[in-house]
Amino acid sequence: MGLSGARARESRRGRRAAIATALVAVLALSGCGVTRGDDGGENARLRMMIPNSPGGGYDQTGRAATRVMEAEDLTGRFEVSNVTGASGTVAMQRLVNERGAEDLLMTMGLGVVGATYTNGSDARVSGATPIAQLIEEQEGLLVPADSPFQTVDDLVEAWRADPGGVRVGGGSSPGGPDHLFPMQLADAVGVDPTEVNYIVYDGGGPLTTALLGAKIDVGTSGLGEFEGQLADGSLRVLAVSGEERLDGVDAPTLQESGIDLVFTNWRGVLAPPGIPDSVRDQHIALLEEMHGTAAWQEALETNGWVDAFRTGDEFQEFLVDQDERVASTLEDLGLL
Amino acid sequence: MDALLTGLSMALTPENLLYAVIGVLLGTAVGVLPGIGPAMTVALLLPVTYNVSPSAALIMFAGIYYGGMYGGSTTSILLNTPGESSSVITALEGNKMAKTGRAAQALATAAIGSFVAGTIGTILLVAVAPTVADWVVVLGAPSYFALMLLALVAVTSVLGSSKLRGFISLALGLAIGLVGTSTGQARLTLDNPLLADGIDIVVVAVAIFAVGEALWVAAHLRRRPLEIIPVGRPWMDRRDWRRSWAPWLRGTAFGFPFGALPAGGAELPTFLSYITERRLAGEHRAEFGKGAIEGVAGPEAANNASAAGTLVPLLAIGLPTTATAAVILAAMQSYGLQPGPQLFEAEPELVWTLLASLFVANTLLLVINLPLAPLWAKLLRIPRPYLYAGILFFAVLGAYSVNFQRFDVLLLCLFGALGFAMRRFGLPVLPLIVGVILGPRLEEQLTQALQLSQGDVSALWSEPVAVIVYVVIAVLLLGPLVLRLVPGRQGPERLEDEVEELEEEVRS
Numbered sequence: 068m069g070l071s072g073a074r075a076r077e078s079r080r081g082r083r084a085a086i087a088t089a090l091v092a093v094l095a096l097s098g099c100g101v102t103r104g105d106d107g108g109e110n111a112r113l114r115m116m117i118p119n120s121p122g123g124g125y126d127q128t129g130r131a132a133t134r135v136m137e138a139e140d141l142t143g144r145f146e147v148s149n150v151t152g153a154s155g156t157v158a159m160q161r162l163v164n165e166r167g168a169e170d171l172l173m174t175m176g177l178g179v180v181g182a183t184y185t186n187g188s189d190a191r192v193s194g195a196t197p198i199a200q201l202i203e204e205q206e207g208l209l210v211p212a213d214s215p216f217q218t219v220d221d222l223v224e225a226w227r228a229d230p231g232g233v234r235v236g237g238g239s240s241p242g243g244p245d246h247l248f249p250m251q252l253a254d255a256v257g258v259d260p261t262e263v264n265y266i267v268y269d270g271g272g273p274l275t276t277a278l279l280g281a282k283i284d285v286g287t288s289g290l291g292e293f294e295g296q297l298a299d300g301s302l303r304v305l306a307v308s309g310e311e312r313l314d315g316v317d318a319p320t321l322q323e324s325g326i327d328l329v330f331t332n333w334r335g336v337l338a339p340p341g342i343p344d345s346v347r348d349q350h351i352a353l354l355e356e357m358h359g360t361a362a363w364q365e366a367l368e369t370n371g372w373v374d375a376f377r378t379g380d381e382f383q384e385f386l387v388d389q390d391e392r393v394a395s396t397l398e399d400l401g402l403l
Numbered sequence: 404m405d406a407l408l409t410g411l412s413m414a415l416t417p418e419n420l421l422y423a424v425i426g427v428l429l430g431t432a433v434g435v436l437p438g439i440g441p442a443m444t445v446a447l448l449l450p451v452t453y454n455v456s457p458s459a460a461l462i463m464f465a466g467i468y469y470g471g472m473y474g475g476s477t478t479s480i481l482l483n484t485p486g487e488s489s490s491v492i493t494a495l496e497g498n499k500m501a502k503t504g505r506a507a508q509a510l511a512t513a514a515i516g517s518f519v520a521g522t523i524g525t526i527l528l529v530a531v532a533p534t535v536a537d538w539v540v541v542l543g544a545p546s547y548f549a550l551m552l553l554a555l556v557a558v559t560s561v562l563g564s565s566k567l568r569g570f571i572s573l574a575l576g577l578a579i580g581l582v583g584t585s586t587g588q589a590r591l592t593l594d595n596p597l598l599a600d601g602i603d604i605v606v607v608a609v610a611i612f613a614v615g616e617a618l619w620v621a622a623h624l625r626r627r628p629l630e631i632i633p634v635g636r637p638w639m640d641r642r643d644w645r646r647s648w649a650p651w652l653r654g655t656a657f658g659f660p661f662g663a664l665p666a667g668g669a670e671l672p673t674f675l676s677y678i679t680e681r682r683l684a685g686e687h688r689a690e691f692g693k694g695a696i697e698g699v700a701g702p703e704a705a706n707n708a709s710a711a712g713t714l715v716p717l718l719a720i721g722l723p724t725t726a727t728a729a730v731i732l733a734a735m736q737s738y739g740l741q742p743g744p745q746l747f748e749a750e751p752e753l754v755w756t757l758l759a760s761l762f763v764a765n766t767l768l769l770v771i772n773l774p775l776a777p778l779w780a781k782l783l784r785i786p787r788p789y790l791y792a793g794i795l796f797f798a799v800l801g802a803y804s805v806n807f808q809r810f811d812v813l814l815l816c817l818f819g820a821l822g823f824a825m826r827r828f829g830l831p832v833l834p835l836i837v838g839v840i841l842g843p844r845l846e847e848q849l850t851q852a853l854q855l856s857q858g859d860v861s862a863l864w865s866e867p868v869a870v871i872v873y874v875v876i877a878v879l880l881l882g883p884l885v886l887r888l889v890p891g892r893q894g895p896e897r898l899e900d901e902v903e904e905l906e907e908e909v910r911s
Contacts, residue, residue: 121446121730130449149443151806153584153599160596186584186596231857240584266854272723272732276665279720280540282855295721295741369739 114146116162116173118155123270124289125155128202128334129174131366136357154182154240156190163190167341172198172350176334180386181242181393185402193390196342197382199354200335202367203375205309206248207318209286209293211278212301219306219324222285223256230262236283238274238292240267241402242393244332245287248308250396252321255328260400278302289332290316291371309373333375333389335382351378407529410755414763419462422455423760426463427767430470434486435478436801441471442726449734457738458753462760464731469521469764471727472669472710473772476513476703481506481782482794484613484801488604489669489706491836492677494612496691496698503694506780511639512647512696513703514772520655520704521765524711527659529758532718540665540722544852545863547666549872551845554671556876557678558837565829572830575821576838579607585843597810604670606802607839610815611832613798615822617791622823624787638777646687647700650680654704661705662712665724666848669709670840673702711761718742718754 117129126149133145150158155178162173173195180192208219216222226233230253237245246267250260266283268274271292278286279301290313296302297316304318308330312320321328338350357363358376367374377385397403413419433444445464475490480497493513500509558573582591583601592598639647654676661667680697681688687695716722721742723729735742740750747754783790802815825832849863856862864870 120726121443126446127733148807149446151600152808153596156596156599157808186589186599187594188596234855264854264857266851270729272729273665275722276540277543279722280543282543294736298741301720 112143112146112170114148114171116158116171117147117149118151118158118173118175118179119149120151121149124178124204125174125176125334127370128176128372131370132174132201132336132354132357132363135360135362135366136353139357139360139362141353141356141360153186153188154243155179156182156186156188159183159192159195160188160190162195162337162339165339168339169342169346171339173337174334175337176244177247177332177389177393178239178243180389181244181247181397182240184394184397185240185242191390192337193387195340196338196347197379197386198336198338198347198350199358199378200333200375200382200385201354201358202335202372203309203331203333204289204291204372205307205313205331206244206287207290207293207307207313207316208305209278209288209290209302210284210305211281212303214281214284214303216285216305219319219321219326222305223258223326225284226253226256226258230258231264233285234264234266234283235285235287236266236268236274236277237287238268238270241265241400242397244289247393247396248330248332249285249287250400251330252308252326252328254396254399255321255326260396275302294371331373331375347379354378406751406755407759409752410757410759411762413458413752413756414462414760419459419756419760420763422459422463423466423763423767426466427470427764427771429463430467430472431474431477431768431772432470433467434471434474434476434490436486436797436804440487440726441467442730444471445727445730445734449730457735457740458756460734460738461731461753461757462764464734465757465761466764466767468710468727468731469517469707469761470768472707473514473517473768475706476517476699477510477772477779478797480509480513480699481779482613482797483616484794484797485605485608486801487669487706488608488840489673489709490703491604491608491612491670491840492673492702493699493706494608495677495833496695498612499692499694500696500699501694501780501783505694505696506783507777508639508643508696509694509699510776510779511773512643512700514769514776515639516647516651516654516700516704517707518765518769519651520658520708521711521768522762523652523655524659524662524708525758525761525765528711528714528718528761532715532758540720542664542666542868543866544848544855546866546868546872547664548845548848548852548863549869549876551671551841551848553872553876553879554675555837555841555845556879557675558834558841568828568830569834572825572832573834573838575830576835577842578838579835580839580842580846583843585847595810597808601843602814602839603805603811604836604839606805606811606814607818608836609798609801610818611822611825611835613794614815614819615826615832617795617798618819618823619826620787620791643696646696649683650676650697650701651704653679653683654701655708657701658705658708658710659712662709662724663715664712665716665722666844667709667712667724668844669706669713669725672705672709674837674840676701676705714761718746718757721746 115129115133117126119125130147133147136142137144150161155175158173159179165171175192183191210216235249239245246265249263249265253260253263268277271288274286274288275293275296277283290304293302297304304316306321306324307313307316307318308321310329336354338347355378429444430441433441444467471487472489475485475487476493479485479490479494480501483494483498485491485494497509500506579602582598584592584599585601657672657676661672662669677698680701681691684691684695684697687697691698713725713728716724717728717732721732723732732742740746798815799812802811805811852862864873
């Protein structure tokens with residue numbers, strides 16, 4: 068009974084979406100001059116691949132984006148699938164394997180770039196078709212409330228005195244943002260990254276546990292998952308890693324603290340390699356439309372994401388730059 | 404108490420009740436299917452629930468969570484195909500019971516046990532969640548390592564009559580658990596990124612249990628007369644009740660604290676409960692391995708109690724300890740709710756409605772599932788070739804839906820062949836499963852403990868809980884040796900071993 072209801076809903080929705088797509092196609096053809104496919108209907112059903120499990124960072128960003136596109140009738144229903152494995156390497160491989168697939172998109176980010184290296188995969192992000200970068204997320208240096216570290220300087224001092232003695236924990240495996248950030252930070256303050264004692268925790272939950280129980284001295288992570296602990300004062304932030312301070316977080320940037328480092332985690336959307344330029348432009352136009360909606364701005368705000376939208380060639384350059392930067396950090400660490 | 408009653412009246416509004424029913428049904432359904440877990444279901448439903456009130460959505464999620472914990476047991480018992488890793492242990496005795504015509508009793512003790520454990524767990528949750536502060540984060544890697552070592556030592560008591568075969572099976576399990584790159588180094592991954600995260604325990608369990616057995620039955624179908632599964636009585640009798648209530652309570656006692664501990668999980672308590680019941684079974688000990696109701700009642704209570712326990716750190720300090728809890732946390736945050744001590748003050752109505760709805764979900768599960776038990780049991784009277792075809796279909800579907808990878812189906816076939824070989828050569832299955840579950844987690848905690856102490860081994864006994872557990876392990880290991888020195892004690896134990904051995908020979 069529940070099933071047939073759902074199916075009915077779906078078909079209603081499908082019809083609505085088809086009409087909406089047709090409208091969009093007509094508008095696009097007559098208006099902005101973007102060359103759409105002949106029937107315009109090929110946009111009606113896209114697939115969005117998510118390279119980690121439900122509830123993870125890419126999942127939240129990818130699903131938020133598809134939800135906005137569906138709700139605003141920019142396209143038909145998305146088929147969202149989670150392809151987990153090797154921190155995104157499996158999904159990346161699948162994207163490359165589906166060369167030329169015109170209906171496939173994939174949400175990815177800095178972590179996937181690193182994972183392809185640490186897992187020794189040939190399916191590099193630079194080999195895919197870049198569509199758009201969507202968001203940025205600052206990393207924060209988290210400490211328990213009663214930590215002896217009051218400022219970044221305290222941390223750096225302790226770190227220089229005994230590089231291995233400061234236990235750094237993060238929610239991502241080697242190559243992920245929480246790992247790359249403390250390594251680049253160590254490098255920036257003159258601590259040998261290979262001596263950093265980095266402990267991997269399986270995501271935000273276990274990392275919170277370790278911080279609250281003072282099992283580690285400092286945690287590196289995006290701050291979205293720690294809102295509650297920051298609000299009730301059980302955790303503090305020493306500094307954030309971006310160019311500007313973060314709204315609602317009472318902490319300086321690294322640069323204000325005299326450390327020459329800007330580090331941001333980011334997420335964006337890729338398409339398989341080998342798709343025609345017209346299809347690529349179509350995808351870009353779709354995400355541009357999505358980016359312009361109020362619903363997306365709201366999603367950014369509720370999730371604490373920083374808007375960082377760039378598309379096409381600009382995104383391509385950024386990807387290549389990131390790819391090289393990650394590779395050199397990992398090489399310094401002897402992980403390649 | 405008043406707060407709870409208010410919450411109950413909120414939870415029983417027709418709308419919220421409807422969402423509870425949907426949640427429970429959905430949860431049971433995904434629990435039945437191996438591969439699709441409650442975490443994924445809740446994540447998939449997140450967008451749907453943006454249109455309903457936060458309390459309705461949370462009630463539905465709680466229903467899915469509890470339902471999922473329960474649903475996994477149904478296929479474990481009937482088809483030997485565990486739907487969730489936490490119901491793997493249930494399959495051991497539950498499926499044997501089903502084969503001797505006691506499927507209805509196994510399902511009933513699972514349903515009632517889940518209800519009892521879920522209810523007690525929820526009462527404990529109501530009692531401790533508002534007051535519990537930070538005690539759950541005190542335990543660190545050394546304590547968890549000690550706890551898992553304890554569990555691994557306990558395995559030696561389920562190695563079966565031949566210790567050698569038992570250890571072979573355990574070693575196989577530990578080797579399967581080594582696959583992956585969890586330590587940063589790729590081990591046994593054959594350069595295949597699909598193996599980088601290790602092998603899913605559900606795939607292994609379904610393959611060894613269901614596929615292995617289907618092959619075994621197929622291999623003997625023509626040579627042996629068909630054993631007809633007896634029809635059996637539809638309900639539990641007084642003896643079943645007498646044998647079930649204590650395991651239910653003990654299972655709850657294992658499940659709840661492990662659920663509340665950040666690295667406790669749901670598998671470990673089911674496993675400890677099973678071992679305990681086996682030790683305490685007394686006159687029924689011989690039934691273990693052949694369908695002892697205690698072996699279903701205990702673990703099933705344990706996994707449901709752990710689900711309730713999981714909500715303690717989630718509500719008390721906003722700490723998700725399982726994948727499902729993490730998704731529920733994400734859902735709460737998307738509604739602008741921040742779990743933690745302040746949630747009880749800021750949103751008392753919502754919290755108490757959620758807690759009350761857990762009672763409602765539990766009752767619904769019992770009401771829906773208990774009458775179905777005899778009906779489900781009739782499923783087993785399908786002629787065997789069709790039944791096993793169905794089981795294989797389910798197994799393949801389950802393995803595929805874990806990650807929508809053909810590769811997992813390949814693994815299923817591979818481990819299915821292993822399961823067949825293990826039956827052929829009389830290797831016990833349980834030590835392998837325990838090895839797959841415990842090995843990687845044991846290693847993870849050890850690595851973490853040593854990394855935190857920069858390689859100082861003494862850190863392993865730096866926490867009081869760890870020390871206590873090591874003492875318990877020492878007692879467990881040395882106890883039998885000491886007893887053996889006491890004259891007159893070794894007689895009966897040896898005899899029991901011999902009887903077991905004889906029986907096994909007769910069976911094979």
